[in-house]
Amino acid sequence: MEKNLYGVMAEFDTATELVDAARKTRDAGYTKTDAFSPFPLHEIDEALGIKRSILPIMVFFGGIAGFITGIGLQVFVHYIDYPLNVGGRPYLSFPSMVPPAFELTILFAGFTAVFGMLFLNGLPRPYHPAFNVPRFALATREKFFLIIEGTDPKFEYDGVKSFMVSLGPQEVFDVDE
């Protein structure tokens, strides 16, 4: 049975209990951990030791790429490929290039934010071992869960199990792979 074990999961009733338990888990030296809640909990980032994501930096470069695309497209169209004299105005009139370049900046940044977030989160992932616990369906409704994964360097089944029980959860589950 231990061969197919993904991790050990504990269920909590309230957000406060989950955050306290997560903090103890981190202090006990476990690193391959995760918490599940029906809504975002800001305190959990610090309690679990989650590092700040690089997503904002990705979005910044996404936006820059959009701006360069916008300017590049217009320079190519109106200056390089097909210069067209309209009322004697200059071929490279920067002010008129601002709106399309601005919109493409936003578009590329938005795409980077959404798909970057999904990519970093490893989504879409329709199957996950956590779903093997029947009560885990409540994680999207009202309950809070904490998991220590089997890949944790300190993982040792009996120790983790008794540690989890010591956190005072509603119930402790073995999560099958």
Place this chain on the structure above:
Amino acid sequence: MQDLKEIQDRVYPPMVEGDHSFGTVSDKIGDLALKKKTPFFWFIGFGIAFMVAQLLLISSSYLLVKGIGIFGTNQPVGWAFPIINFVWWIGIGHAGTLISAILLLLNQKWRTSINRFAEAMTLFAVACAAIFPVLHTGRPWLAAYWLFPYPNTMGIWPQFRSPLIWDVFAVSTYATISLLFWYVGLIPDLATLRDRAKNKYFKFIYAILSWGWRGSARHWHRYEIAYLILAGISTPLVLSVHSIVSLDFAVSQIPGWHATIFPPYFVAGAIFAGFAMVLILCIPLRAWYNMKDFITDTHLIYMGKIMLATGLIVVYGYAMEAYFGWYSASEYEWFMVKNRIWNGPYWMFYWFLIFCNGVSIQFLWFKRFRESPFWLFIISLIVSLGMWLERFVIVVTSLNRDFLPSSWAMYSPTFWDISLFVGTLGMFFSLVFLFVRFLPVISIFEVRTLLPEANVHGHQQDFEENVLEVEYTYDKTDPPNPKVDLP
């Protein structure tokens, strides 16, 4: 402690009323989409809306067969119903983005229970808006190379110096980002529906749509960053979209269009019209579906206040338009003002517009009207009509008497002008009804965060402690201060 509760409710009105927990919130909102039985009024409402939407099908088919000669558009009124309807619809969309993005950045908690369907409203309104510029070309299959820069066999490109091309970029970006924002917000709620659905097929569909969301803390961390960034970039986006729409007019030299006040004036008008539409949708919704716990009277009052504020900005815009006409000392500008307000054939529309957008909202100064859903609903209907009239007045009165008296002409819409517009109304409400039936109309996970249990270590209590401290300090003052005025 009872007094304390009262004070707290006055300072921070509760955004969720009734006795709710995480579970009941999930059930109550989720069940709207999941329960088997569809309410009878849904069939009536959807049936009517869907029948009206057939007008759109008929009118656009006829348009494609006959060409745009079926419209009343003429010379000099070369822009008429299609642009009026386009601007009206796109403006309505703006309230959705304001609620979801700007109010999120401003940390306004009351946005939480109305943002979902306001965003859906944005999407549907933008879809209706996009129909007009595409169809008014008469030959939309040829419009692709006018609108989008792609290397075509003719070797020609769109003209990037034209506001009409800026419009293409602005509106398509706006539609895309609104869709992303709405969908990202839906992911955790779709996961809730997935875990609650009994029907195998629905469960499968919700599972696919929720991308395997499981509420992991690491996921939430990135999710919130992405959501905040989307809000941050949507804010300048929404302001830019209607500014660019207004540039369609302002960049031209027609009197009455060529005004620098247009961008802010259009944005305010857009938000004004959009809040009216949000109220038109949410007042029946909360009554029929019994959602008064989540869309409370406080929400309606706040929306009424925003409508009043943006409405006053719009009225200021009308005043400035007239003033600019006079102050410009340009014969044509001043003639246009006279023509629009009292001397021209469409003066009645102007005053009807002033009544709808200027006079009707003055009732919102009074608490009685703000607190009554019935009156808010009526005023919202009047404002929606008024904002449509505003675009009619701007477009038609500026064009029908331009520089050369020999080319003056009257404009009146034909049956097909009107049927196409009414058809989009049908499409809009059909989409709203479908949305209400199959997706969570209120953001479930965000409403959960409004409940007191969502505060780790009871941060809610901070308020009570502070208040107690204040009272304690005041008790020691001499002479004793019996009544404490709290912020």
